[in-house]
Amino acid sequence: MKKLWKWLLIIIGVLLVIDIGAGMYFFHVAEVRGPKSFISSEKTLKNDPLRKQKEWYQNVKKEQWTMTSATGNLKLKAYYIPAEHQTNKTVVMAHGFLQSKEAEGAPAAMFHELGYNVLAPDDRAHGESEGKLIGYGWTDRRDYIKWMNKLLKTKGKNQQIVMYGVSMGGATTMMVSGEADVPKQVKAYVEDCGYTSVDDEITYQAKSMYHLPKYPLVPTVSLISKIRAGYDYSEASALKQLAKNKKPMLFIHGSNDTFVPTSMLEPLYNATKGPKEKYVVKGAKHAEAMNTDYKKYKQTVEKFLDKYMD
Template structure:
């Protein structure tokens, strides 16, 4: 019997070491600022890009460089501000995707500029020109965006009407912001494009999709490491939970052929929000491709949605 327990403990110990080692590896893959092989952060403009005109405009337009300290007070964050062509009290705050940056916001920035909006495009912590080593998947960023909003209102005036828009991780960030109790009253509406239901759901899905690994025990282990190192676990970083506290209008956009953040998530998100809601599924669009798949209809849908809530 003693021999059995000896070997049992050895096996458990070996499995625990393997689990922790794998957890540390996948934590680095998921959250540590670095180039990732599974996603591109290339913001180069190609001649066959459906959004060539919009991205070229964005590259060349004069931008104001803004900066502030993060909500946690330890990081310096950067942003671009582009005033509308004509004086306007309407401003959109753009939230970019995973490993993206403000430099890659040409499509949505141009669309909102064409609609008469000022544009504020921040770099999330651990992205672009902002400081930080750990990626927050929207959860740690949500407080930074509220601080950006307040900075904007202080500089440009409290009469501003604000809209928040985000794609992919930026879509999740937008939804996570929506559930905060101190969002400025000047925020009139939100638009999220292909955001995930929660970090836990997305990491679980990617573990299966990319590595054919089950949720247990890997995802809980990585989540625990995240709690220790980054200050949050994956279950608390939930768009669904935040939407349950949101009462402002939200437009949900998703590509019908999204296999990175599966399309089924948008229906759960749509059902979760407590505010006025609309849904736009872009036929044939993959992940974060809805804007380029049908730019005229996308722009028209956004315009019609905002016209209902902006004065």
């Protein structure tokens, strides 16, 4: 019997070591800043339907803004682009995973065409902003509120703010919406293909990319995240944040999204407590709704926001 217990303890110990080792590896893949093999860099191609918008963004004059993060004292950077004609309407844009303000050409151009000023920050651990650990929108939500307050201090209290984000930026947008101290000047949100929670998305990707079940790996990685990054995956929930939101939100998703599955749209849409609309772009893959049908995308966003902007 003693030998049996000894072997059981050895096996448990070995499995625990393997689990922790795998957890550290996948934490590095998921959250540590650096290039990822499963993410391709965005390029402006000759056949890109949004080439005009992206080239405009490359050439337009941009103000360089900086501030420190809401936590951790990291130096964060952003672009500010004033509208062609003076206005108090400003969009605050949240970019996707491993993207940056440099990749915000198409949405920045769209909102510029709609008459908005544009504020495009780099999240912590992205672009020119400092930081080593990716927050998946959760740690970033506090930074975006600080950016909004900086905007109000710099450009005046009469600003009318829209927050817009795609993919991780969409999740960030929804996570911001549930904060109690969102400035009253925020009039509406537009989120495109954001995930329900970090826990759901990491679990989905573990199965999709590595054919791994949730247990025991995802809880282990989540625990490591809590220790090293200050948050666990279950608390980083767009669903929970939306349950506290009462402001208008437009939900956009591609019908063929297999990276943040389209099935996440419905629970998100049902969770919010404010006025809401949804727009499913037929045939669009992940984060490709805008370039699948730019004209209708722009019209849908404009029509939704016109209801809530003075």
